[in-house]
Amino acid sequence: DTEVTQTPKHLVMGMTNKKSLKCEQHMGHRAMYWYKQKAKKPPELMFVYSYEKLSINESVPSRFSPECPNSSLLNLHLHALQPEDSALYLCASSQDRVPTNEQFFGPGTRLTVL
Amino acid sequence: GENVEQHPSTLSVQEGDSAVIKCTYSDSASNYFPWYKQELGKRPQLIIDIRSNVGEKKDQRIAVTLNKTAKHFSLHITETQPEDSAVYFCAASSRLSGNQFYFGTGTSLTVIP
Numbered sequence: 001d002t003e004v005t006q007t008p009k010h011l012v013m014g015m016t017n018k019k020s021l022k023c024e025q026h027m028g029h030r031a032m033y034w035y036k037q038k039a040k041k042p043p044e045l046m047f048v049y050s051y052e053k054l055s056i057n058e059s060v061p062s063r064f065s066p067e068c069p070n071s072s073l074l075n076l077h078l079h080a081l082q083p084e085d086s087a088l089y090l091c092a093s094s095q096d097r098v099p100t101n102e103q104f105f106g107p108g109t110r111l112t113v114l
Numbered sequence: 115g116e117n118v119e120q121h122p123s124t125l126s127v128q129e130g131d132s133a134v135i136k137c138t139y140s141d142s143a144s145n146y147f148p149w150y151k152q153e154l155g156k157r158p159q160l161i162i163d164i165r166s167n168v169g170e171k172k173d174q175r176i177a178v179t180l181n182k183t184a185k186h187f188s189l190h191i192t193e194t195q196p197e198d199s200a201v202y203f204c205a206a207s208s209r210l211s212g213n214q215f216y217f218g219t220g221t222s223l224t225v226i227p
Contacts, residue, residue: 031213042203042217043158056214090157097213100146100165105157 002027004106006091012112015081021109023074023091029104031097032074034066035090037108043090049074050097081113116141118206120218127194128226135221137204138186144206147187148215149178153200161202162189194225 004025031050035043048056049068065077088108094101117140127133145166150158164171164178180187201222205215
């Protein structure tokens, strides 16, 4: 399996809802990433997990809470989001955090906050 | 931290012509430079990458050149086809950044049939 998968593909939620995004890879990669992408903009890094430990948190608001239950899974828990949080949320993975390793992106979750 | 600039932001070419997208970076420690293509509604996909010990790399109609002294790298697409239409992002990363990718702002390429 050489893909990163993400569920759900689309998510619509109200500002008081709690939801979770899920990402999975079975390539044996030990680094996993969450990005936020607005239309026609580059992906913005949110979190990096390396060997299941959070290693980078790019000053993301606490209404976004990442979790890495094991080396294949990455979750992003969402609570009390704002309409401006509507975006494409991309997960990526790489073999590890050696800088010359390609990051493989998942298809993303299109999130709409009402 | 690293700062990556990308130009142009939009580019239209006739089918069969060449397209060139340029990026500059600020951190001399950056040593990996991937290029991603993102079609509308799809995931970014790596199309070519180059490491700092190499000056040029080719893969069929796509090539990337790197000038470490000037801190810039470029994507060249020859014989463009309509399916090349997409947004292209360059990125840079280094050991110091722990493989954190610093992306350029993107180039929207349109190939006119």
